[in-house]
Amino acid sequence: MLAVPVLDMSRVVEFVNEYADRPRAAAGEQEMPYAEAADLLEWPDRAPLPTTSELTAAANATFGVFSAAHDGRAFEELNGLLRTARPTPVASESGLRWTVETASAILPAALGTSLLDWLGNHDQTRLGTCHGSNCVDVYADESPAGRRRFCSSTCLSRHKVAAYRRRRSQPRPTH
Ligand SMILES: [Zn+2]
Numbered sequence: 001m002l003a004v005p006v007l008d009m010s011r012v013v014e015f016v017n018e019y020a021d022r023p024r025a026a027a028g029e030q031e032m033p034y035a036e037a038a039d040l041l042e043w044p045d046r047a048p049l050p051t052t053s054e055l056t057a058a059a060n061a062t063f064g065v066f067s068a069a070h071d072g073r074a075f076e077e078l079n080g081l082l083r084t085a086r087p088t089p090v091a092s093e094s095g096l097r098w099t100v101e102t103a104s105a106i107l108p109a110a111l112g113t114s115l116l117d118w119l120g121n122h123d124q125t126r127l128g129t130c131h132g133s134n135c136v137d138v139y140a141d142e143s144p145a146g147r148r149r150f151c152s153s154t155c156l157s158r159h160k161v162a163a164y165r166r167r168r169s170q171p172r173p174t175h
Contacts, residue, residue: 002106004087004098005044007114009140012062015040015111017137017151019059022067026136041110048103058107065115066138069127078115085109130155133162 085108087098126141132155141148
């Protein structure tokens with residue numbers, strides 16, 4: 001039995017935005033080299049590191065959970081991810097831990113169980129993909145108001161500037 005590491009949600013978000021196909025394509029970064037997954041995920045030294053194809057497959061499946069949340073289907077996608085990894089719960093004095101049988105299942109199980117844990121404390125409407133132009137990066141909104149629509153303050157301010165320019169460029173009413 002192999003231990004499944006617990007991932008912080010901020011790590012999950014960074015990993016998906018770096019490795020999933022759709023955020024890379026939206027940003028025109030398909031050809032860019034990938035950042036080191038072990039650093040992004042704070043992957044434990046003792047756990048085998050997934051191959052690049054395993055990393056992108058897991059990132060794409062996790063992206064699906066974020067993008068489905070808008071339609072209230074995050075749990076459908078999450079259950080799909082968990083079914084492929086089949087993590088087994090193990091009770092211990094410090095609470096519930098997860099294990100898997102094969103090395104290739106560690107990453108999908110880590111992503112799936114970390115999302116499951118987060119969704120136990122937050123509504124799925126707080127997961128989403130950026131509304132900015134040329135950006136579909138995922139976000140996990142932990143703000144008190146929970147009204148986030150952009151991955152970052154950069155995308156939010158770009159959106160505001162573009163909206164301002166659109167208003168300015170509209171013809172003035174003639175009366
Ligand atoms: Zn964005």
